[in-house]
Amino acid sequence: MQIWALIQDSFRDAIDRKIFWIMILVSVAIAGAMGCISFDDRGVDVMFGMWQFESANWSMGGEELRGNVGAIVVHILADLYLGWVGMILALVSTAGMIPAFLERGRVDLVLSKPMSREALFMGKYLGAMVFMLLQATVFVLLSFLVMGFRWGLWLPGYLWLIPLIVLMFSYLYGFSALFGVMTRSATSSLLLTLLAWIVIWTPQKTYEFLVTFEAQVDPDRVWQKRVETLRWMVPKTQDIAHIAGNLIDASLMTDVIGPDDETMDEEDRMSPEMARSAERRLADVNPYLSIGSSLAFECALLGVTLAIFRRRDY
Amino acid sequence: MADAVLNVTEMTNWAVDLIGVTKTYGNRVHALRGVNVQVGRGEIFGLLGPNGAGKSTLVKIMMTIVRPNDVLGTILGRPIGTRRKLAVTGYLPEMSHFPAYLTGIQVLDYYSRLSKVPRSLRQERSGRWLDRLGLAEWGGARVSKYSKGMLRRLGLAQSLMNDPELLILDEPTDGLDPMGRRLVRTLLTELKAEGKTIFLNSHMLSELEMVCDRVAILHEGLVARQGTIKELTEHTVQCQIVARGELESARVAVEACGGVMHDDKILVKGDDVRCVNKIIDALREKDCLIESVEPRRFSLEDVFVEAVKTGGRTSSSVGAKIM
Ligand SMILES: Nc1ncnc2c1ncn2[C@@H]1O[C@H](COP(=O)(O)OP(=O)(O)OP(=O)(O)O)[C@@H](O)[C@H]1O
């Protein structure tokens, strides 16, 4: 009952903030824009007949065209929310929650209630997750329904984005909560969180670089192994995009396009063989290992935050 | 076995029994330096002290908001911070800052949910306390629209929502108008009649005198005085004799009886009537005219000022001992 009260409070806190509604508005606007595009036998129709594109010009049938446009759109949407745009919006809207909760005169009262500090903190933490779950659900579900009803493109795999967005957010929110407890300031905790994001992003990006240009810079894979160890220790934010991409692609293949014909890869101009294999290797993420080790990091971070929160005088 | 022991301790007379509370903020600010405070069940206890004496720190330690360096003793018969007892303790913080997005009723509901008050009781009580504290019409308004005094009243209502056995109030009348102050005083007396124990901090000495059974004066992190108001003010009873005439000639006799001469006034410490009469005899012998004889009981304020003065601080400096 107490935890639920805390979660509900976070929820009220969230919907009282303008940015919450701005994010909802953005989701609605994106879904609306998608709704303005429709497909029929002849081709694509934008803005209810304002522009029409004949499918004959693309040398593919209406059905195939729809599948390809759909594939591009879902990948763009996934990148939007799992990339920095969506995450920064989410971090900005939640950065103030813990510092506000710890304000003088406000924290006093909750600490005097018959519940442990751990439970209090977890209630607040879960509150932020509920907030993100709500945002992600609105965003993903709206675009899912528009694709289904307007385009006739039902992609159940696309719904995996909802838990993945929450997961991605939780990796970063772990930092936000820690810095929120430490600094008790929304701005400082936001900036420090972004900094931490850069810090954990660096080994991941370096690793990607080393894998891609293996032959040129690191043929013995010495550096690659070292960076990989480092990469295993931090939350793997980059992997989530790969996992999402894999799930969406799987869904696209089984539900829409049919077996992969590898048309896209052949267009690689540089050294197609190598680029493809590097890309494959990077995308070939074991979700259990990646998510498990990242969650272990998040738990450790939570442990540190709780230890600080427990000792503090307010 | 252990249960039996606990039950015995639970039956001690003290609702609050703190021994040797020490708190140092950082390494330097010695906010509390071994405070002993006892509060009997069913009494109203007042904690007095200048700004920065450590009153709020003591209260926060009782509510587990601040972690003491050292503490022994019990609250409601259990070690400090026992959760079951926090559920039957009401607390009004020094400043209450409620989430601006809540209405008065939602505030009461939210905080009493955290205190595990069942839903049916929450509804009934929030209506009752809002009404009692004069906020009946404001229950549905957001707290961001409340005035300072209204927030204070809401804070009080909040502290009463769990029907507490022990009520801990940090300056309950701060920011209230005279009507509000009176309301709080009557409320406290009523609560006491219901058998609740009340622990309050205040600067408002005259108010404490009206409602408190016992007080402690805290100064620089130590209890300077503790006792009933009568006990504290008793040994400062004086008798003042005003006379005219050749007072100087009677000085020796007056001083022999324990009187102190200030111009035309003679002050006699204590309430020994014989001393006073002897002094009057001595004065009359020298043909002095007695104008008035009046007993003067020192107010709590005098005791307070004296306690703080003997603590060695100038009256304007504040804060804990910093070493
Ligand atoms: N969180 C804190 N960190 C560091 N020092 C603190 C903290 N809280 C209080 N202090 C110090 O402890 C001392 C006691 O403060 P406290 O708030 O208990 O005083 P008080 O008696 O309640 O004063 P007032 O009458 O002004 O409310 C003060 O010197 C104050 O500076």
Ligand SMILES: [Mg+2]
């Ligand atoms: Mg105070």
